[in-house]
Amino acid sequence: MAFKILDKCINCGACxxxxxxxxxxxxxxxxxxxxxxxxxxxxxxxxxTDVAAEQKMAPYSSDVYYVVPSKCTECQGFFDEPQCASVCPVDSCVPDLLYPETVDELLSKKVRLHG
Ligand code: SF4
Ligand code: SF4
Incomplete structure (x- = not known):
């Protein structure tokens, strides 16, 4: 599933x-x-929603960093664990239960994003 960033994010930018x-x-x-x-x-x-590659989309949050669900693959195909959660100093990066996806679905998403 996609990850999300909680409101307790301190905007450090590390992720x-x-x-x-x-x-x-x-x-x-x-x-x-x-x-x-x-x-x-x-x-x-x-x-x-159908979007163009360079179409500028409205932010999901105005106050803290946010994750775009359509772009998050839980780092599948790149790393063994979600990198945002690994580096976050306040444990603000967590699975978003609104977007349940299997590993196979996440790997297919990675292919759709990167070819
Ligand atoms: S670092 Fe990985 S888990 Fe975090 S938003 Fe990006 S793809 Fe998703
Ligand atoms: S690493 Fe954590 S605290 Fe820092 S910007 Fe990302 S979510 Fe926020």
Whole structure:
């Protein structure tokens, strides 16, 4: 399942550069599906929305860092464990139960993001 960042995040920024999918953004900053992936053209998000690779999307949080669920693969295919959770000093990166996904589904998502 995708990870999420809890409100107790202290905005240290340590997790952002560790994410292999660039799924983590600073609160208030817009995100794109294309940044940190090999997507070009259009891509269908988990909620069925069709977006262009460089289309700037509204942030999921304005106050603390956030995870884009459609870009999070739980680090499957890259690392043995979620890198954001590994580096977070306040245990703010946790599984998001709203997005249940199997390992196979996460690996397929990784292929969709990176080819
Ligand atoms: S679990 Fe991995 S892919 Fe998901 S947001 Fe954290 S670092 Fe990125
Ligand atoms: S590492 Fe933790 S505290 Fe730092 S920005 Fe990421 S979620 Fe927030």
């Amino acid at each position: 952002e550069s560790e994410c292999p999918n660039h799924a983590i953004y600073e609160g208030g900053r817009k995100w794109t599906i294309g940044k940190g992936t090999n997507i070009s053209g259009f891509f269908v998000l988990m909620d069925g």
